[in-house]
Amino acid sequence: MLILPCPWCGPREETEFACDGEVSSVSVDPATASDGAWADALHNRTNRKGMHREWWCHRRGCRQWFWIERDTATNQLRNSGLPGTES
Amino acid sequence: MRYSIASLLRNALSYHEHWPQAWRSPAPKPRYEVVIIGGGGHGLATAYYLAKNHGITDIAVLEKGWIGGGNTGRNTTGIRSNYLHDASAAFYDYSVRLYEELSRTLNYNIMFSQRGLVSLMHSDAELAQADRLRNALHANGIETDFMTVADLAREIPLLDTSPDARYPVIGAVRQKRAGTARHDAVAWAYARAADGLGVHIIQDCAVRGIRREGDRVTALETTQGNIAAGRVAIAVAGHSSVLAEMAGFRLPIVSYALQAVVSEPLKPMLDTIVGSTAVHVYLTQSDKGELVIGASRDGYPSYAQRGSFGTVEDMMAAGLALFPTLGRVKLLRQWAGIVDVAPDASPIVSKTPVANLYISTGWGTGGFKAIPAGGVVFAHTIALDRPHALNERYGLDRFTSGRLMDENAAAAVRH
Ligand SMILES: Cc1cc2nc3c(=O)[nH]c(=O)nc-3n(C[C@H](O)[C@H](O)[C@H](O)COP(=O)(O)OP(=O)(O)OC[C@H]3O[C@@H](n4cnc5c(N)ncnc54)[C@H](O)[C@@H]3O)c2cc1C
Ligand SMILES: [Zn+2]
Numbered sequence: 001m002l003i004l005p006c007p008w009c010g011p012r013e014e015t016e017f018a019c020d021g022e023v024s025s026v027s028v029d030p031a032t033a034s035d036g037a038w039a040d041a042l043h044n045r046t047n048r049k050g051m052h053r054e055w056w057c058h059r060r061g062c063r064q065w066f067w068i069e070r071d072t073a074t075n076q077l078r079n080s081g082l083p084g085t086e087s
Numbered sequence: 088m089r090y091s092i093a094s095l096l097r098n099a100l101s102y103h104e105h106w107p108q109a110w111r112s113p114a115p116k117p118r119y120e121v122v123i124i125g126g127g128g129h130g131l132a133t134a135y136y137l138a139k140n141h142g143i144t145d146i147a148v149l150e151k152g153w154i155g156g157g158n159t160g161r162n163t164t165g166i167r168s169n170y171l172h173d174a175s176a177a178f179y180d181y182s183v184r185l186y187e188e189l190s191r192t193l194n195y196n197i198m199f200s201q202r203g204l205v206s207l208m209h210s211d212a213e214l215a216q217a218d219r220l221r222n223a224l225h226a227n228g229i230e231t232d233f234m235t236v237a238d239l240a241r242e243i244p245l246l247d248t249s250p251d252a253r254y255p256v257i258g259a260v261r262q263k264r265a266g267t268a269r270h271d272a273v274a275w276a277y278a279r280a281a282d283g284l285g286v287h288i289i290q291d292c293a294v295r296g297i298r299r300e301g302d303r304v305t306a307l308e309t310t311q312g313n314i315a316a317g318r319v320a321i322a323v324a325g326h327s328s329v330l331a332e333m334a335g336f337r338l339p340i341v342s343y344a345l346q347a348v349v350s351e352p353l354k355p356m357l358d359t360i361v362g363s364t365a366v367h368v369y370l371t372q373s374d375k376g377e378l379v380i381g382a383s384r385d386g387y388p389s390y391a392q393r394g395s396f397g398t399v400e401d402m403m404a405a406g407l408a409l410f411p412t413l414g415r416v417k418l419l420r421q422w423a424g425i426v427d428v429a430p431d432a433s434p435i436v437s438k439t440p441v442a443n444l445y446i447s448t449g450w451g452t453g454g455f456k457a458i459p460a461g462g463v464v465f466a467h468t469i470a471l472d473r474p475h476a477l478n479e480r481y482g483l484d485r486f487t488s489g490r491l492m493d494e495n496a497a498a499a500v501r502h
């Protein structure tokens with residue numbers, strides 16, 4: 001069981017949270033993007049084996065969002081932060 | 088050597104000490120016409136059908152661990168074809184038909200047992216959805232039958248069918264041709280048959296890098312040296328994105344841990360597969376007597392083959408809600424596999440942005456049932472550089488065209 005550090009509530013068990021996947025490295029303007037660029041932004045993922053940044057929501061707690069760095073192979077946790085500081 | 092009653096008797100007389108190896112373990116050659124990365128069911132079946140159906144025998148299958156040690160040897164072996172969309176129904180039903188013949192085709196007992204799959208319903212909304220699914224299946228020639236609560240009480244006596252159950256059951260849909268098979272045997276059977284046709288199966292050989300020249304792959308860097316290849320096929324399940332990154336592109340795939348557990352062996356008590364989408368768990372009983380139990384994948388991307396305890400707790404709670412009588416049964420083992428999930432829960436068997444590189448992925452939580460058909464269509468795609476009729480809808484191009492094939496809502500088990 002992961003113990004995740006909610007920036008507002010402190011360390012809580014993983015079952016209180018929902019993961020929204022990796023912080024996207026691509027951002028495109030849907031009005032001007034080509035089909036390929038749009039598909040890449042919408043569907044493709046880096047899906048890294050190793051340390052990456054991902055979104056979590058403390059859904060069964062304060063309902064706030066934050067990002068965290070987690071190693072997807074070892075589950076080791078590193079930095080975290082509030083929305084706006086993810087990239 | 089052909090396996091038969093005669094070979095069994097002959098080897099019994101010599102105390103089973105002289106069975107030949109089922110496949111060789113050759114040192115890799117410097118170059119192969121086709122190199123398949125990943126010795127799971129899909130990689131091995133693809134090698135077999137490339138040799139059998141397309142006459143290409145200069146093939147190596149590179150496996151970083153041991154064959155079948157990935158998801159193929161970790162899955163709960165549910166084989167069914169009750170998929171909603173026409174293309175999925177055609178593909179998966181073809182796979183079930185191949186499974187029906189597989190022990191004979193490969194001369195290897197894969198212990199395919201068509202014990203049926205019973206999907207329980209708990210609400211009117213589910214009944215309505217079940218009607219839609221059953222009609223769609225019927226139109227595709229895949230028969231299912233409806234079971235009333237009385238049928239369920241008679242055929243699965245230990246299931247709690249009482250109206251005051253935690254989640255009362257109000258009916259079920261059954262696919263009688265669904266079943267289970269011995270997972271390792273499927274990998275071993277394809278390995279042995281492919282080896283018999285000249286394929287090199289190279290275990291303990293991890294691919295670490297993919298060498299490209301322009302838009303072509305030229306060679307693979309492996310833990311057993313560099314291996315040049317005319318064509319390369321990726322069939323590595325949860326590690327698809329890792330291999331794609333080596334080749335320089337990204338995939339619409341996220342890797343998750345999917346867990347299963349088995350109980351201590353019990354006397355025969357369950358002769359079918361029972362599952363519930365709403366309560367979310369499914370159970371079968373193996374030939375050894377163990378209850379094999381599976382449920383949903385973990386909730387976050389993962390390559391950690393360990394799994395979350397919360398998921399196991401939910402799985403147990405759901406199992407006990409359906410079978411309260413199992414309360415004192417002990418679990419023997421728990422494990423996870425890393426599954427490759429596409430946004431529409433449909434597989435990808437496709438050409439890639441690299442000209443002589445092909446990929447089979449997106450099998451996610453349900454690709455064991457697809458191994459025979461997946462092997463046929465992937466071999467076809469590699470041999471002829473274009474899809475087979477049955478995987479035309481499984482290309483990577485669907486993510487650009489927007490023509491996804493969403494099987495999430497339709498699956499008998501939530502993904
Ligand atoms: C718990 C669980 C339950 C499941 N239940 C069912 C079910 O009931 N029914 C069903 O149909 N499906 C089920 N599945 C899904 C099914 O197991 C998979 O979809 C299927 O086995 C995938 O086969 P594969 O050959 O693609 O992958 P795998 O069997 O995982 O084979 C891929 C191989 O690639 C190797 N590899 C990875 N990276 C490298 C590298 N760099 N170099 C060389 N080799 C590499 C791995 O070691 C592995 O052996 C389940 C899965 C799990 C985990
Ligand atoms: Zn919080």
